Amino acid sequence: MILTITLNPALDVTYRVDEIVLHGSHRVRSVHERAGGKGVNVSRVLHQLGHATTATGLLGGVIGEQVRADLDAAGLDSAFVSIAGTTRRTVAVADPDDVTIFNEPGPTVTAAERDGLADRLGQLGRRATCVVMSGSLPVGLGPETYAELCAMLKTLPRALPQTQPPSPAGPSPDLTDQSVRSHPALLVDTSGPALIAAAEAGADLLTPNAAELADATGIHDPYAAARHLRELGAGAVVVTRGPDGMLAVTPDGVWSARLDERLVGNPTGAGDAATAALALGQASASRGVDWHQSLREAVAWSAAAVPVAHAGELDLATLDRLRPLVTVTKET
């Protein structure tokens, strides 16, 4: 089971209007609401492709109940911890040309609620093959949060070996040898000081985009910046570069992956789709990650998210068509 952690989930609300006028009064033509947040989107994609996943994190108030109900309606397994504050909404006002977005600040999380989350992760983490920590942190949780969760998850006693999810394509690696990694693979998708702290805590995989990587490390060259995160303690770093594909600095060398076709659509969920594929690559790896395959899947899943209007869903025909077109190169 792949466990995703979303500490600051949202109810994503989309308003369609005929035209947007600054300081005007608008008749909203349609209202669409959907549970959102980066970890939630990762779980949605994994669930769509038939992989076992559980979404956890923090939810509160009437909006939290709406998020929970939407996840239930989607058939997604979730185990969120309840908090006193109210989960945030994002409101995207879509006119025929573009989108104007309003992000609510979200709840303030207390120390007791944070401890409740750690307890929940202590239970769920033992059954997970990979734990994905994704997205921004709510008020009350500092940039050390993901690092501390990584440290905690590394010390968990493992549950009995389980049937692992199948590799996304091709034969599964040998699953009988659990000796290489004694804890669930820890994947952290974040930015800023939280990214540095996660590297120092020894996260197995970090997945910043190129701008986040440069911003957090102060190093402009993505290869050098990724190597720096590995020196700090990270197992591997995959840098997503939008339509320019990905590069990976790993214990098995440096890789790049790309797709020469440009897709038109909504790139919002592409990063989360890539994270989902990379999490699956980590979860399937008992004696090291098959980077060639993992990066191929990550680029294909990412591209297959673009034709779909909402984050957290892939266009399966696009996925099948693009998978063989991805070029993966081992650079060093």
Add this chain to the structure above:
Amino acid sequence: MILTITLNPALDVTYRVDEIVLHGSHRVRSVHERAGGKGVNVSRVLHQLGHATTATGLLGGVIGEQVRADLDAAGLDSAFVSIAGTTRRTVAVADPDDVTIFNEPGPTVTAAERDGLADRLGQLGRRATCVVMSGSLPVGLGPETYAELCAMLKTLPRALPQTQPPSPAGPSPDLTDQSVRSHPALLVDTSGPALIAAAEAGADLLTPNAAELADATGIHDPYAAARHLRELGAGAVVVTRGPDGMLAVTPDGVWSARLDERLVGNPTGAGDAATAALALGQASASRGVDWHQSLREAVAWSAAAVPVAHAGELDLATLDRLRPLVTVTKET
């Protein structure tokens, strides 16, 4: 008890932002939520000034629950009928200069739900001295709705005479003679074809603003337009004209009322405050309305709503200060 009917209430959400940028992404600094809708605001003002009031109408879904909870928290007596659809939100994005508003379309009301509302009004209406029908109609309820509710309320058997709320100032009129009006006073605050239909149904008082009156009747002169509504069947018409005060065409002649002081603030709730005062004037009148006093109160309440940020609340110091400054003139 003054009964207010809000068929299309809302959860009014206010977002504060530092600056609004078309097609930008905004960090919302604060979120304020409050039960809204014109009838709800009328009840809020009456409740604030110590007058017995019950708010009814239609509420549904998770937003409906939020509205109910907010009314309960305010100590307001409410008896809304539950519907399957979800109550709408209005989102007002306030930047330092002005406000940009997004109004959700709201639920579609079924014929069965409409019948449920009529049943509820049959119970509540018997105990009411005045029934206020206020605001827009949800999808599924045609412009004849208020007229049909008026017709139904006129045929209700009256409950035993009750202690009526005190007149807003000065001695109460004689309350022992209930002979003049055999039904609760019917006040309709609406626009368009619904306004015409309410006049034809014999509503006791209509309270359009000048633009609504001209729009519904096609008659530009407000005196002539108000007389036209009386000819159609309305008991009286009070036309609100913002800072220019009010005029009233009544069975007791034509009146005007105004205040020579200009107030700075938020005029959103001023109309509902005027409606609340006029409803009280109707409710207190056993043998005809004291128009001089009723119009003085309506202008003063309306002005006292302007200094308050939210609709449904008066600034009591402003009310006391302005009440003696209102000029009421009997024109004919």
